[in-house]
Amino acid sequence: MLHLEHIKEEVIGMSKITGITKYREFRTIIFLIIIFLLVGIVNSDFLALENILNSVKNSLLYIVLAVGLTFVLLTGEIDISVGGTLGLSAAVSGVIVRDGGSIFLAIIVAIVIGALIGLVNGIGVTKLKISSFIMTLGMLEIVRVVQVIYTDGKWIENLPANFKQISQINLLGMNLLGIIVILAVIILHLYLSNSRKGRYFSAIGDNEDGAILMGIPVIRYKIISFVICGISASLAGLIFASQVGFISTTAGLGIEMTVIAAAVLGGVSLSGGIGSVVGAAIGAIIMSSINSALVFLKVPAFWNATISGSLLIVIVVVDVLIFRRANKKAKKERLNARVLTLKEEV
Amino acid sequence: MKSGMLKKIPKWNLILLLTLVGEIIIFGLINPRFWNLNVLLNSFNDFVGIAIIAFFVTFVVITGGIDISGGSIIGLTSVVTGMLAQFVGMNIWIAALLAVLVGGLCGLLNGVLIAYAKVQAMVITLGGMLLYSGIAIVLVGLSGTSTYEGISGFSQEFINLANGKILGIPHSVILFLVILVIAYILLHRTRYGRYVYLTGINQNAADYSGIDTRKIITSTYILSGLSAGIAGVILTSYLGSSRADFGAEYLMPILTAVVLGGTLITGGKGGVIGTALASIVVGFLKLGLQMGGVQTQYIGLATGLLLITSVAFLGVPGFKSKVKRFLTIKKDRGGNLHA
Numbered sequence: 001m002l003h004l005e006h007i008k009e010e011v012i013g014m015s016k017i018t019g020i021t022k023y024r025e026f027r028t029i030i031f032l033i034i035i036f037l038l039v040g041i042v043n044s045d046f047l048a049l050e051n052i053l054n055s056v057k058n059s060l061l062y063i064v065l066a067v068g069l070t071f072v073l074l075t076g077e078i079d080i081s082v083g084g085t086l087g088l089s090a091a092v093s094g095v096i097v098r099d100g101g102s103i104f105l106a107i108i109v110a111i112v113i114g115a116l117i118g119l120v121n122g123i124g125v126t127k128l129k130i131s132s133f134i135m136t137l138g139m140l141e142i143v144r145v146v147q148v149i150y151t152d153g154k155w156i157e158n159l160p161a162n163f164k165q166i167s168q169i170n171l172l173g174m175n176l177l178g179i180i181v182i183l184a185v186i187i188l189h190l191y192l193s194n195s196r197k198g199r200y201f202s203a204i205g206d207n208e209d210g211a212i213l214m215g216i217p218v219i220r221y222k223i224i225s226f227v228i229c230g231i232s233a234s235l236a237g238l239i240f241a242s243q244v245g246f247i248s249t250t251a252g253l254g255i256e257m258t259v260i261a262a263a264v265l266g267g268v269s270l271s272g273g274i275g276s277v278v279g280a281a282i283g284a285i286i287m288s289s290i291n292s293a294l295v296f297l298k299v300p301a302f303w304n305a306t307i308s309g310s311l312l313i314v315i316v317v318v319d320v321l322i323f324r325r326a327n328k329k330a331k332k333e334r335l336n337a338r339v340l341t342l343k344e345e346v
Numbered sequence: 347m348k349s350g351m352l353k354k355i356p357k358w359n360l361i362l363l364l365t366l367v368g369e370i371i372i373f374g375l376i377n378p379r380f381w382n383l384n385v386l387l388n389s390f391n392d393f394v395g396i397a398i399i400a401f402f403v404t405f406v407v408i409t410g411g412i413d414i415s416g417g418s419i420i421g422l423t424s425v426v427t428g429m430l431a432q433f434v435g436m437n438i439w440i441a442a443l444l445a446v447l448v449g450g451l452c453g454l455l456n457g458v459l460i461a462y463a464k465v466q467a468m469v470i471t472l473g474g475m476l477l478y479s480g481i482a483i484v485l486v487g488l489s490g491t492s493t494y495e496g497i498s499g500f501s502q503e504f505i506n507l508a509n510g511k512i513l514g515i516p517h518s519v520i521l522f523l524v525i526l527v528i529a530y531i532l533l534h535r536t537r538y539g540r541y542v543y544l545t546g547i548n549q550n551a552a553d554y555s556g557i558d559t560r561k562i563i564t565s566t567y568i569l570s571g572l573s574a575g576i577a578g579v580i581l582t583s584y585l586g587s588s589r590a591d592f593g594a595e596y597l598m599p600i601l602t603a604v605v606l607g608g609t610l611i612t613g614g615k616g617g618v619i620g621t622a623l624a625s626i627v628v629g630f631l632k633l634g635l636q637m638g639g640v641q642t643q644y645i646g647l648a649t650g651l652l653l654i655t656s657v658a659f660l661g662v663p664g665f666k667s668k669v670k671r672f673l674t675i676k677k678d679r680g681g682n683l684h685a
Contacts, residue, residue, distance in 0.1 A: 140598075254594075257475065269466075317465055
């Protein structure tokens with residue numbers, strides 16, 4: 001009986017914690033709305049539907065990257081090679097369409113590149129047991145050089161109009177790519193939160209040894225997460241090429257840090273197990289909206305990094321403090337309850 | 347077991363030393379100019395900043411943390427030095443000193459948030475990285491100077507700080523050695539250094555034995571920030587101008603020096619001698635490749651591979667057993683608990 005009570009209390013404690021994690025995403029959305037409202041008070045044009053749709057369109061790149069990265073972060077690893085993957089796949093597929101190749105081929109090639117880079121990362125991290133931070137940092141450097149060698153250090157320009165057009169197609173007034181990405185985010189969210197295999201990712205990040213004991217193929221799922229991250233980075237590369245219309249050798253330089261920051265802002269924990277793709281996507285919208293918000297506020301653009309940096313620090317610190325306090329409280333209640341049941345038994 | 351592991355570190359240093367000798371011989375055979383001592387000593391100018399930061403990032407990594415904000419602190423301190431000296435009209439040495447202290451403040455912020463608020467080091471230093479370089483950009487933006495040209499017009503005395511020589515030895519070499527000695531004594535010859543190791547090996551045990559690990563952790567980030575401040579001043583002096591984007595590409599080389607130097611990224615083991623040797627190995631590698639006619643933009647391939655392979659080589663249970671496990675991986679399909 002006592003044992004059962006104990007388990008019951010544990011379950012209550014657990015549900016409290018999941019309540020808090022849900023709260024995290026909720027707070028991110030509130031935060032995004034507050035940003036829009038605050039900027040909207042100063043300049044009401046910012047709240048125009050056109051601008052909101054525009055912000056989603058501008059953040060597509062970041063959303064795709066952040067969503068892919070979330071898979072890796074959920075398993076408790078990190079991938080900072082995404083900027084390199086983006087650049088290389090954009091360059092290779094850019095050359096294909098520039099030289100008259102089909103767009104379909106370019107997409108396939110980009111995906112293969114992303115998957116390969118992810119596979120190498122995944123194998124290095126899981127089988128050679130290299131710390132994922134170091135592995136992907138080294139990979140970032142290597143992939144960048146490969147891009148320079150491939151493009152001979154030149155920009156890739158003169159992409160055909162039909163390729164550039166892809167990012168501009170509108171459906172019912174909304175950007176087509178935007179609709180696809182939003183749908184994909186929702187599907188991936190349902191997969192990660194509701195399907196058995198989707199839950200594996202956060203299970204691994206939450207408790208790796210526990211996941212092994214439960215029979216989850218940890219190594220395979222970690223590699224899969226890196227492959228997914230690589231593929232989404234290469235898709236982001238395609239979006240980049242289509243939106244910008246040319247690919248410089250520095251395409252995607254430093255973007256990895258912005259994307260990690262976006263995921264963290266969206267409530268994804270770098271220690272694994274906590275977070276969702278929806279949160280990461282909202283974080284990505286926040287990060288990329290800072291720029292346009294500054295424009296609407298008539299604040300010089302050079303404030304961008306300061307604002308995003310302090311935003312990240314403040315939000316994460318506040319989050320951790322709130323989470324810890326809630327945890328402590330839950331623990332205390334659990335202890336109290338245990339003492340009470342003991343008394344009753346006596 | 348433990349003594350075996352402690353023995354392993356000097357052995358790795360020996361390997362690094364041999365690599366260094368090998369590099370000098372091979373690159374010298376490719377281009378005999380590499381054997382000119384002056385060329386080698388002058389090349390310290392190119393990596394002294396990386397090495398100085400790497401010495402103290404080694405401290406941070408030994409405690410089990412990580413600091414990726416060093417490169418941004420370089421940019422910030424460079425801009426602060428320039429603005430205080432050129433716009434406020436302060437004495438350049440006082441300006442430089444204040445800039446180093448600003449670096450220390452950045453480190454303090456990192457350290458307090460990591461040690462006391464217990465937020466992940468990676469997240470805080472990532473935020474710090476954005477924030478510090480952001481402040482540098484804002485300072486440059488507000489002052490109305492061109493971002494590209496930066497602030498210049500420093501006195502010859504200050505320029506000499508990095509470019510001068512004493513008895514034919516470049517200042518950068520002397521600085522490298524002086525800071526190395528300071529870091530070495532702090533980490534390997536004082537009680538503080540032992541506390542740094544103990545914090546990294548087992549923070550709870552360290553706490554229970556009466557060490558204020560939060561203070562120890564914070565102090566390592568302050569040291570790392572101060573060293574980045576020094577590197578910022580040196581770089582400003584070496585290049586004769588202040589720019590916000592100085593140090594922006596230092597993240598990778600700093601971590602390469604630390605990790606290649608034999609410090610475990612998971613904490614608890616490592617040392618500054620290894621970091622020093624590794625930074626020279628990487629510095630000479632770049633120099634040698636450049637002198638061998640390899641374009642600068644391709645050199646990242648070599649350093650990236652070096653980083654990955656050295657970590658694979660130095661990994662926790664030893665590379666050999668890992669290769670063995672890699673080959674026999676099919677036997678334990680469920681993964682193994684020693685992960």
